[in-house]
Amino acid sequence: MFDNDERGKKVVIVSHCILNQNCVVQPMARAKGAFKIVSEYIEDGVGIIQLPCPELRHFGLGRKPMEKFEYDTPIHREICRHILRPVIKEIEEYSKYGYEIIGIVGIEDSPNCDINENRGIFMQELFKLLKEKNIDLKGYEVPLDYDELK
Ligand code: SF4
Numbered sequence: 001m002f003d004n005d006e007r008g009k010k011v012v013i014v015s016h017c018i019l020n021q022n023c024v025v026q027p028m029a030r031a032k033g034a035f036k037i038v039s040e041y042i043e044d045g046v047g048i049i050q051l052p053c054p055e056l057r058h059f060g061l062g063r064k065p066m067e068k069f070e071y072d073t074p075i076h077r078e079i080c081r082h083i084l085r086p087v088i089k090e091i092e093e094y095s096k097y098g099y100e101i102i103g104i105v106g107i108e109d110s111p112n113c114d115i116n117e118n119r120g121i122f123m124q125e126l127f128k129l130l131k132e133k134n135i136d137l138k139g140y141e142v143p144l145d146y147d148e149l150k
Pocket of ligand 1: 015016017018023024025052053054055056107110112113
């Protein structure tokens, strides 16, 4: 095994819209593009893994705002699992090779990407798949009042 480069061997996993606000429901964007808060990870030499956006994949850019119960359907959960499979494979690889996975950063109050109080459908499926692989990761959230455009 090659072990002679200077990579930091630290990664964080983030909801898609943290790096790309272009995917959110209109008119909910809170930044022009990526949230500036990720610059802390960049400065600390942390690699950033971007999760897919389940709402964009299922309903596209022209979707209307929907409640969590409206996303709680077998087909939406199946889409979530389908788009998460490659991510799970990557997480397993980083774990296997001893990389530090700082955690998963979601979006407070999102029907899909909330992690803590009222876990969204996508994050429910992600944490279930991780549990099946015996991978335990911490969860963090971008707070509801975070807004770079105000
Ligand atoms: S589903 Fe997740 S990634 Fe997509 S816009 Fe909502 S919070 Fe962001």
